[in-house]
Amino acid sequence: MMGSHNHSVEDHPLSAPPHQMENLLLHDDHGVGGDETKSFSTNYRSAMSTLSESHHPLSPPIVAAPAESDPLRSPPHLHFPDSPNPNTSSSYIDPPSYAEAVFAPYDGETNGVDPPSPPLSLSRSPSSSAEYLNITVSNPVKEQETSNSIVPGSNSYVTYLITTRTNIPEFGANSDFGVRRRFRDVVTLSDRLAEAYRGFFIPPRPDKSVVESQVMQKQEFVEQRRVALEKYLRRLAAHPVIRKSDELRVFLQVEGRLPLPATTDVASRVLDGAAKLPRQLMGESVLAPHEVVQPARGGRDLLRLFKELRQSVANDWGGSRPSVVEEDKEFLEKKERIHELEQQINGASQQAESLVKAQQDMGETMGELGLAFIKLTKFENEEAVSNTQRIRAADMKGVATAAVKASRLFRELNAQTVKHLDTLHEYLGLMLAVHSAFSDRSSALLTVQTLLSELSSLQSRAEKLEAASSKIFGADKTRVRKLEELQETIRVTEDAKNVAIREYERIKENNRSELERLDKERQADFLNMLKGFVVNQVGYAEKIANVWTKVVEDTRGYVDEST
Amino acid sequence: IWQTNFPEYQGPEKIVIRRYSDFVWLRDRLFEKNKGIFIPPLPEKSAVEKFRFSAEFIEMRRQALDIFVNRIASHHELQQSEDLRLFLQAEEETMERLRSHETGIFKKKPSDLMQIFKDVQSKVSDAVLGKEKPVEETDPEYEKMKHYIFELENHLAEAQKHAYRLVKRHRELGQSLSDFGKAVKLLGASEGDALGKAFSELGIKSEILSAKLQKEAHQLLMNFEEPLKDYVRAVQSIKATIAERANAFRRQCELAETMKLKEINLDKLMLIRSDKVAEAEQEYKEAKSEQATKTFETIVKLMNEEMGRFQEQKTLDMGIAFHEFAKGQARLANGIADAWRSLLPKLEACSSS
Numbered sequence: 001m002m003g004s005h006n007h008s009v010e011d012h013p014l015s016a017p018p019h020q021m022e023n024l025l026l027h028d029d030h031g032v033g034g035d036e037t038k039s040f041s042t043n044y045r046s047a048m049s050t051l052s053e054s055h056h057p058l059s060p061p062i063v064a065a066p067a068e069s070d071p072l073r074s075p076p077h078l079h080f081p082d083s084p085n086p087n088t089s090s091s092y093i094d095p096p097s098y099a100e101a102v103f104a105p106y107d108g109e110t111n112g113v114d115p116p117s118p119p120l121s122l123s124r125s126p127s128s129s130a131e132y133l134n135i136t137v138s139n140p141v142k143e144q145e146t147s148n149s150i151v152p153g154s155n156s157y158v159t160y161l162i163t164t165r166t167n168i169p170e171f172g173a174n175s176d177f178g179v180r181r182r183f184r185d186v187v188t189l190s191d192r193l194a195e196a197y198r199g200f201f202i203p204p205r206p207d208k209s210v211v212e213s214q215v216m217q218k219q220e221f222v223e224q225r226r227v228a229l230e231k232y233l234r235r236l237a238a239h240p241v242i243r244k245s246d247e248l249r250v251f252l253q254v255e256g257r258l259p260l261p262a263t264t265d266v267a268s269r270v271l272d273g274a275a276k277l278p279r280q281l282m283g284e285s286v287l288a289p290h291e292v293v294q295p296a297r298g299g300r301d302l303l304r305l306f307k308e309l310r311q312s313v314a315n316d317w318g319g320s321r322p323s324v325v326e327e328d329k330e331f332l333e334k335k336e337r338i339h340e341l342e343q344q345i346n347g348a349s350q351q352a353e354s355l356v357k358a359q360q361d362m363g364e365t366m367g368e369l370g371l372a373f374i375k376l377t378k379f380e381n382e383e384a385v386s387n388t389q390r391i392r393a394a395d396m397k398g399v400a401t402a403a404v405k406a407s408r409l410f411r412e413l414n415a416q417t418v419k420h421l422d423t424l425h426e427y428l429g430l431m432l433a434v435h436s437a438f439s440d441r442s443s444a445l446l447t448v449q450t451l452l453s454e455l456s457s458l459q460s461r462a463e464k465l466e467a468a469s470s471k472i473f474g475a476d477k478t479r480v481r482k483l484e485e486l487q488e489t490i491r492v493t494e495d496a497k498n499v500a501i502r503e504y505e506r507i508k509e510n511n512r513s514e515l516e517r518l519d520k521e522r523q524a525d526f527l528n529m530l531k532g533f534v535v536n537q538v539g540y541a542e543k544i545a546n547v548w549t550k551v552v553e554d555t556r557g558y559v560d561e562s563t
Numbered sequence: 564i565w566q567t568n569f570p571e572y573q574g575p576e577k578i579v580i581r582r583y584s585d586f587v588w589l590r591d592r593l594f595e596k597n598k599g600i601f602i603p604p605l606p607e608k609s610a611v612e613k614f615r616f617s618a619e620f621i622e623m624r625r626q627a628l629d630i631f632v633n634r635i636a637s638h639h640e641l642q643q644s645e646d647l648r649l650f651l652q653a654e655e656e657t658m659e660r661l662r663s664h665e666t667g668i669f670k671k672k673p674s675d676l677m678q679i680f681k682d683v684q685s686k687v688s689d690a691v692l693g694k695e696k697p698v699e700e701t702d703p704e705y706e707k708m709k710h711y712i713f714e715l716e717n718h719l720a721e722a723q724k725h726a727y728r729l730v731k732r733h734r735e736l737g738q739s740l741s742d743f744g745k746a747v748k749l750l751g752a753s754e755g756d757a758l759g760k761a762f763s764e765l766g767i768k769s770e771i772l773s774a775k776l777q778k779e780a781h782q783l784l785m786n787f788e789e790p791l792k793d794y795v796r797a798v799q800s801i802k803a804t805i806a807e808r809a810n811a812f813r814r815q816c817e818l819a820e821t822m823k824l825k826e827i828n829l830d831k832l833m834l835i836r837s838d839k840v841a842e843a844e845q846e847y848k849e850a851k852s853e854q855a856t857k858t859f860e861t862i863v864k865l866m867n868e869e870m871g872r873f874q875e876q877k878t879l880d881m882g883i884a885f886h887e888f889a890k891g892q893a894r895l896a897n898g899i900a901d902a903w904r905s906l907l908p909k910l911e912a913c914s915s916s
Contacts, residue, residue, distance in 0.1 A: 344750040351743040358739040362732040369725040392878040545896035551889035558882030
């Protein structure tokens with residue numbers, strides 16, 4: 001597990017590595033906690049002890065840092081002295097490094113912060129923790145496309161190394177492997193999954209970027225994309241059904257060219273469509289059963305599209321309602337609910353962003369204030385003519401130190417907050433998946449309805465033909481042939497209809513089970529998010545309170561004097 | 564123009580009402596008559612119309628004016644000033660009359676006007692005679708002190724700027740917590756059940772904390788940012804005294820020159836036994852008794868004392884300000900910790916259900 005959490009946090013005094021919930025299930029960090037005897041945090045500690053082990057034991061402030069840190073990488077400065085007396089824990093920071101410490105960027109965000117999905121999957125499904133599928137995306141490399149183009153070296157692209165560790169049997173005996181893939185392959189994977197798993201909430205893939213090749217090669221862009229790819233693949237790995245899919249397996253395991261049919265480009269579709277068009281225009285267009293399993297797309301399925309469009313208009317305008325409607329009401333209710341939920345999540349996510357910004361600003365300004373006071377302190381000391389100046393300088397230094405510490409704590413708090421509240425953003429992304437799963441359903445329904453109405457019109461035509469031909473003795477040969485053809489068409493259409501209905505039912509079932517899963521997982525995830533957020537706030541608030549309490553004590557003399 | 568009215572007590576329980584411009588009057592008078600003494604600073608006039616009537620601004624101003632008067636009253640020289648007594652006891656009409664005296668571009672007495680002309684004159688003659696800059700003291704200790712004061716103002720101004728921003732940040736954080744709380748509550752309503760309840764509790768706490776932050780922002784403004792600003796003003800007041808001292812020094816130099824000239828003249832006349840000897844002697848005696856030297860020496864002595872007192876006072880003032888600042892931050896942080904902590908058992912209950 002270590003490999004996937006190896007983000008290089010800059011090793012400066014107070015850079016506590018980010019919240020590592022995942023680690024805790026594998027290594028018990030409790031031992032590093034040390035002795036906590038601070039009495040005022042007993043309430044907190046007793047609350048803490050009732051929290052399940054899936055929680056980060058953010059132990060009381062004085063010795064919190066070691067518990068937070070990766071045991072392999074405890075920043076030495078962060079190890080607070082074990083003595084409970086805050087007054088003896090002088091200089092949390094080395095004095096000379098104030099400036100650097102405040103202005104050194106907090107690296108947690110930029111170096112592949114752990115996406116929430118691994119901890120989510122771990123804490124949510126303890127039963128399948130025996131089965132893991134851990135994916136890492138790394139090592140972007142620029143490669144040349146070996147094309148016969150006239151312009152040399154024109155088509156270069158980036159490939160990423162995708163390493164997987166798993167014990168899932170479907171992957172075979174191999175538990176550790178890696179392949180190189182380019183972004184185009186990811187698009188292919190996502191398209192194939194969308195086709196094969198209609199009705200499921202498939203995590204959306206990272207966007208294609210409409211940028212020029214120069215930008216594509218920039219370090220920043222490549223890194224952003226690497227992070228996004230990793231998140232995407234991990235989300236796929238977290239989905240109980242998709243993680244076992246052939247498509248994903250092939251993507252992760254098979255070296256060399258990705259053996260999935262690539263998305264057909266527009267040109268060939270147009271050609272295809274053009275070939276089919278004459279047939280469609282002249283004869284009856286027959287919807288082959290295997291075709292109904294996919295929604296109508298442009299190009300090839302032009303006529304089918306038109307038919308389904310006509311059908312949907314008929315539906316909307318209150319035409320004859322086909323029988324496939326029954327429990328739609330319940331579904332529509334759920335859909336409404338999901339829609340509203342999405343809006344609320346969106347609102348909360350926006351406010352979460354502004355909260356994070358406000359915390360960030362607070363930390364920054366506090367730091368600047370601290371620095372200004374440090375300069376003042378230095379100044380007073382240099383220019384001191386009287387003793388009172390030195391005393392004032394000392395007081396000021398106390399405040400300055402506290403402010404700088406508080407500033408750093410705010411920044412850490414914020415980095416953690418970001419990770420927790422990120423859950424909201426995750427779910428917004430998931431909502432997209434829900435939308436497309438719902439539209440899978442509606443398009444399948446539309447197909448069914450179209451087929452049904454087509455069937456009924458075919459059947460009425462057949463009836464008419466039969467009626468007509470039965471009146472005339474010595475059956476008209478052409479009419480008989482027509483009837484036979486018609487009946488053949490009816491049979492095929494009937495088959496297609498059945499397939500379409502089966503497909504629709506399948507998608508409905510997928511929707512249903514996914515909704516169930518969504519509800520359950522969402523409950524768990526959101527609760528975790530809340531807990532994480534609150535625990536984080538408590539921990540840091542206590543630390544900050546400590547920092548200032550010391551200054552209160554140190555300056556207590558002034559208040560008594562002046563009264 | 565000025566709107567603030569201000570009641571206060573004095574001695575045997577006398578209450579008078581004063582406007583901001585009355586304070587300005589008092590300060591100007593004290594400054595004129597007590598060169599060398601650091602007169603306590605006044606809060607700024609506010610240029611922005613809208614802001615002038617806000618409750619916060621009035622409160623800040625009131626606090627600053629209160630401190631102003633009390634400082635004067637506790638300064639052993641200034642407290643004896645007649646102007647102070649007038650200020651504290653006169654009826655409103657009297658104050659109005661006194662105030663209107665001061666209007667006018669120069670706001671100075673005739674003798675001062677003369678002095679200004681003289682200054683200009685000497686500057687011109689210096690330029691004509693090819694002298695360089697106006698004469699300045701060369702006392703190294705004094706130079707150090709001047710440098711200190713000027714630098715100090717810069718440092719303090721920066722600290723004060725950040726302190727003010729910090730107040731703003733508190734308000735912003737409070738606002739965003741409030742918005743966050745509302746959004747979370749809405750989300751809770753959508754969710755329902757245990758989770759929904761958890762969200763709504765979180766939302767409620769957020770709103771409570773938002774109020775705490777706003778309150779703390781106000782405290783921070785009054786008890787930390789204001790004292791810093793006051794410190795800056797005090798330093799600016801010292802700069803004004805430094806300017807006065809420079810003036811006095813120049814006049815003293817001029818006087819010394821004048822005296823020299825008169826002495827030479829006198830000797831010359833005595834030599835030729837002129838009738839004008841008596842006249843010249845008289846002039847010489849007059850020059851000798853002129854105040855300029857005394858004024859300057861007084862200023863120097865006073866400034867030294869004042870500087871010492873100033874430093875002591877500021878250590879005390881800042882000590883209190885730091886204490887209040889730290890207390891406020893600790894109080895806030897503890898409040899935040901308590902509020903969130905109280906949620907934990909509820910959240911725990913949610914997940915186990």
